[in-house]
Amino acid sequence: MSFIEFILGVAALVSGIAVISFRNPLYSAFALVANLLTIAGLYALLNAHFLAVTQVVVYAGAIMVLVLFVLMLLNLKTEQGKQPGLAQLATAVVGGIVLIVTALPPVLSRFQGLSSHQLADNVRASEGTVQAIGQELYSHYTVQFELSSLVLLIGIVGAVMLAKRKQPQLGPRQGGLLKGE
Amino acid sequence: MIELFILLVKVFLVMNIALVLGSLCTWIERKGSALIQDRVGANRAGAFIESDKWFVKPALPFVRMMGWLGVINTLLCDSVKGLWKEDFVPEGASKFLHAAAPIIAVLPIMLAFAVLPLAPDFTLFGYYIHPRVAPIDAGLLFVLAMGSVAVYGVAIAGWTGNNKFSLLGSLRAAAQMISYELPMGLVFVALIVVYGSLDVYTIVERQGDLLWGFIPKWGVVMQPVSFVVLLLAGMAETKRGPFDLPEAESELAAGYFTEYSGMKFLLFWLGEFCEIALFALLLALLFFGGWHIPWVKLPEGVWWAALVGHVVLMTKVVFFCLLQIVIRWTLPRFRYDQLMNLGWKMLLPVSLVNLAVTAIIKVLV
Numbered sequence: 110m111s112f113i114e115f116i117l118g119v120a121a122l123v124s125g126i127a128v129i130s131f132r133n134p135l136y137s138a139f140a141l142v143a144n145l146l147t148i149a150g151l152y153a154l155l156n157a158h159f160l161a162v163t164q165v166v167v168y169a170g171a172i173m174v175l176v177l178f179v180l181m182l183l184n185l186k187t188e189q190g191k192q193p194g195l196a197q198l199a200t201a202v203v204g205g206i207v208l209i210v211t212a213l214p215p216v217l218s219r220f221q222g223l224s225s226h227q228l229a230d231n232v233r234a235s236e237g238t239v240q241a242i243g244q245e246l247y248s249h250y251t252v253q254f255e256l257s258s259l260v261l262l263i264g265i266v267g268a269v270m271l272a273k274r275k276q277p278q279l280g281p282r283q284g285g286l287l288k289g290e
Numbered sequence: 291m292i293e294l295f296i297l298l299v300k301v302f303l304v305m306n307i308a309l310v311l312g313s314l315c316t317w318i319e320r321k322g323s324a325l326i327q328d329r330v331g332a333n334r335a336g337a338f339i340e341s342d343k344w345f346v347k348p349a350l351p352f353v354r355m356m357g358w359l360g361v362i363n364t365l366l367c368d369s370v371k372g373l374w375k376e377d378f379v380p381e382g383a384s385k386f387l388h389a390a391a392p393i394i395a396v397l398p399i400m401l402a403f404a405v406l407p408l409a410p411d412f413t414l415f416g417y418y419i420h421p422r423v424a425p426i427d428a429g430l431l432f433v434l435a436m437g438s439v440a441v442y443g444v445a446i447a448g449w450t451g452n453n454k455f456s457l458l459g460s461l462r463a464a465a466q467m468i469s470y471e472l473p474m475g476l477v478f479v480a481l482i483v484v485y486g487s488l489d490v491y492t493i494v495e496r497q498g499d500l501l502w503g504f505i506p507k508w509g510v511v512m513q514p515v516s517f518v519v520l521l522l523a524g525m526a527e528t529k530r531g532p533f534d535l536p537e538a539e540s541e542l543a544a545g546y547f548t549e550y551s552g553m554k555f556l557l558f559w560l561g562e563f564c565e566i567a568l569f570a571l572l573l574a575l576l577f578f579g580g581w582h583i584p585w586v587k588l589p590e591g592v593w594w595a596a597l598v599g600h601v602v603l604m605t606k607v608v609f610f611c612l613l614q615i616v617i618r619w620t621l622p623r624f625r626y627d628q629l630m631n632l633g634w635k636m637l638l639p640v641s642l643v644n645l646a647v648t649a650i651i652k653v654l655v
Contacts, residue, residue, distance in 0.1 A: 135449075139387075142442065153426075162431040170438025174445065174464060181449045181457065238427050239488050 114154055121147040135180050138173065145169045159239045292417070300423050301404075308403045311567035312560055315611050317364045319563070322612070324360075326619045332360030335367045368556070375552035383450040383549075391450060392550065392557035395443025398436035399564045405429040406571055407491045408603065410581055410588075412596035421596065422491065429490045430478045433572065434471060437527060441467050443561070444529075444536065448546040459545025462626065463529055463536035469633040470526040476641035477516040477523070480648045481576055484512050494580035498587070506584040509577035515644045517577045519637050524569035524614075526633065528562060531618035535626050570610030571603075578606050 124147060127140035145168045152161035246254050324331025336357025341350065356362050379388050404423040411420050426432060441464050448460020485493045499507045510517045526533040537545030547558050574580060581599030588595040624632070 139446075146439075158426045158428045159431070162426075162428045162435050165435035166431065166438055170435060170441070171468065174438070174441050174468065177442075177445055178461065178464060181445070182461075239431075240427075 117147050117150045138177050142173050159242050304403050304423050308564050312564040315563040315566050318615050320364050321360050322615050323619045332363035333358050336362035372553045372556040378551045380452045380549045383452045387446050388450040391443050391447035392554045396561040398439040399561050402433045402436040405432045409596045409600035412593045413591050414593050444546050451549040455542045456546055456548045459536045459542045470523040473519050473637040473641040474523040476645050477520045480516050480645045483648050483652050497579045498582045508579045519641050528565045532621040532624050566614050570607045573610045574606035
């Protein structure tokens with residue numbers, strides 16, 4: 110493990126904890142951005158350049174900007190003195206355990222018997238270049254890839270439809286402003 | 291060890307090239323805008339400097355000339371003034387975020403320079419040198435990614451301003467930057483289709499060939515529509531020119547940086563000017579052959595050829611900086627709905643059709 114990997118790993122952990130410990134939702138959002146960026150850095154160190162850049166473009170660059178703006182516009186105040194109830198705590202603990210139990214074994218079994226060094230070398234050798242990923246996407250996983258793009262398209266059309274439905278009443282030109290009200 | 295040294299030298303040089311281009315743009319902006327508006331412009335600071343010291347005397351004519359041209363005013367006086375100004379933080383704003391915003395606005399722009407090559411490869415003292423800090427294969431995507439990270443600087447700046455003008459300005463800026471990233475990404479895809487590579491270096495190298503034996507295979511010849519789209523999208527992305535709605539002073543005071551003063555304010559400007567240089571560099575590399583001179587083939591791998599190539603590239607970059615600044619000072623500002631219409635109803639469909647046509651031609655030929 111190189112020095113930079115160590116720093117990025119620590120930063121990822123610290124920012125991850127910060128996401129759930131800040132009282133101000135906006136700071137949590139910033140911590141999440143930092144977390145996504147550090148993980149992108151870890152991807153880059155594992156030679157998965159494409160994954161790293163995509164992480165920055167999609168998560169840090171697009172999704173989190175929208176989240177941030179919603180938070181800014183709502184102007185939420187810092188939660189004060191509000192302790193999470195027992196039910197909430199129990200749900201969080203059980204949910205976390207379920208996630209770990211279901212998600213970790215398949216990942217671990219894939220890399221069983223490998224030290225962390227070997228693991229990192231394996232990941233590095235598996236080539237995260239654009240070419241390698243493109244080759245995989247368009248040869249082995251063509252149908253799944255095209256299907257997921259179709260699902261995304263449906264999502265976009267749906268969002269536009271939902272936004273359009275209310276326009277006749279709310280459009281600025283039909284509203285009082287331009288009719289001299 | 292020597293590798294690390296070469297890397298550090300590269301980082302130093304690229305940073306400085308970015309900063310020098312940025313300051314050059316500042317000077318062109320001040321003096322050029324004066325020229326366009328039939329004013330004199332900055333011409334006092336240092337223009338009448340006197341000294342009897344023997345070691346200053348020989349340089350005096352040069353210093354006076356620089357003063358008269360406004361160079362001293364823009365580069366020295368402005369920054370010293372910025373350093374000594376009161377550092378104002380609005381009431382109720384987070385001090386940390388207020389200070390972080392200008393840094394977040396500048397840093398991604400500087401990082402984007404890391405993936406762009408500034409000269410052809412060459413060998414010096416037996417060492418093979420690739421004049422680029424981070425030779426990653428997804429270089430163009432990285433530039434896009436940094437553009438989207440730069441939105442944070444603006445967004446945070448607007449929010450910590452703690453007033454409506456700032457927030458409106460940052461909302462406009464974010465919407466504008468995200469909207470214009472789409473046609474920009476599509477332009478990059480069209481270029482990747484034409485040159486068959488994601489790597490900026492390879493794209494530039496392939497522009498050295500000739501089309502049908504006599505036309506240089508420059509991006510502007512192969513993709514004229516993409517060039518126009520990228521020029522417009524780049525100018526919108528820098529939040530300048532006819533697209534400076536986020537800081538429209540007649541409507542929003544100064545938009546997202548209304549509450550900024552001193553060096554923090556200057557940092558936003560530095561970021562903006564470096565972004566102009568970044569887009570000029572992108573246009574020169576992707577559409578105007580980078581370091582290639584049409585019909586001239588420089589020897590490969592020789593240091594002086596790389597130097598000539600670098601000078602050629604920088605000439606093109608300065609030309610595009612100049613072009614962007616001239617457009618900024620000649621055209622009136624768009625209305626906000628016009629800006630959004632241009633982005634979503636003009637540039638996006640045009641770049642989509644352009645991409646489809648490019649792909650069909652690529653398959654047929």
